[in-house]
Amino acid sequence: MTQAQMQLEAGSVAQLLTRAYEHAYEAGWTDGLPIIPATPDAVQQFIAASGCPADKLVGILPSRKGRATVEVIAVNAIMAGCRPEYMPVLIAAVEGLSDPTYPLELMQVTTNPMTPFLLVNGPVRNKLEINYGTGCLGPGWRANATIGRAIRLILINVGGALPGVYSKVAFGSPLRYSYICGENEEENPWTPFHVDRGFRREDSTVTVFKASNFCNISGGEGVGPDEILRQIATNMPPMYGGGDGALLLLGVNHAHSLYEAGLTKRDVQQRLWELARLPADHFAETFATTERAVGRGDAKTVWRAHSPDEIYVAVAGGPGPQNVYIGAGMPQTRVIRTV
């Protein structure tokens, strides 16, 4: 073990668990919720499940430049309530978060509540029971809840995103507890998201986005493709701090409707890019000017995205006239190497 160990004594298991929680909370190791104590035996079990050596460095995380080794990831995974077999997902996600082009340092310290959003693709979804259907953004599924939570604990304990210390986030966000789902590839009439990014369908991957918000878009039932896309686009306004792109989690009903109307995924991206615009005089002049300067506007309108390429489309969730729009961009996709 390279990490510091501590011992707690108590008269019962219940007392021990409570004391472990109180100790972790006081030390600033938690997100406020109870944790599972990371005992040496459990840490070894999680390391073994990763298939990697304990001291393998997965990434160095800002702003504290903490070393995210496999062992450190295991400790945080245990505290979050993960199962050992989730380790490869966490390792792949940390690899993505550590990419030099991913803006993690900004995300860790800014007053804006931006946070990673994780999209999981491939066979690992079913193997680990990562929800991609009804209720996929939670609550209720252990893999979704605890993998997302482990990422937050890693960002706090390794990266130093201590609320009120390194993290200056003004409000914070409930999305910072856990923000993850699988793609509903089984109901996706087009190619899965990871295949669009050059991976094989049989690959398991996790994509980390820089995400700023959550917006459920209701409506557009029993109407044609143009009405569906208009309903979605009008709920995707240009937004300060969201200029890196937009992720649309297209509901399965609308995905099938658009597909059956003959639209490709590229058609959907193109049409949303054209529709997600508002008159420039709708906005503060400074915002409109800034957006124009970076290519997201013209003399009359401000656009949600610089190009159709920055509108990312995946299919997720269960039946119903619902979609989810996330101000999200700068995706990093990594292969999940299961043991």
Add this chain to the structure above:
Amino acid sequence: MIATDTFSHFARRMASTQGFPYVIIAETPNPIRQLEPEALRPRAEAMIGTVIDGLTLPPVEIKHRLKDVARQQIRPQGVVRSSVPV
């Protein structure tokens, strides 16, 4: 250390986690992102005395000056649980 006044208490908490709770912080009013160089220059000149203090004063003197300030900034009750108590 240099910080805008809005964020100086964050700066001291960060410094405290690195073992420097009594670092001298030169402050300037927030915000500064919109300022042109000619507006920034007098801000910098106003802070230079504090910067020189931070570089030249003995640590004992700095700690004496900042002890109460640091305690209040680093761990105000009910707000911050993760920084190092002073």
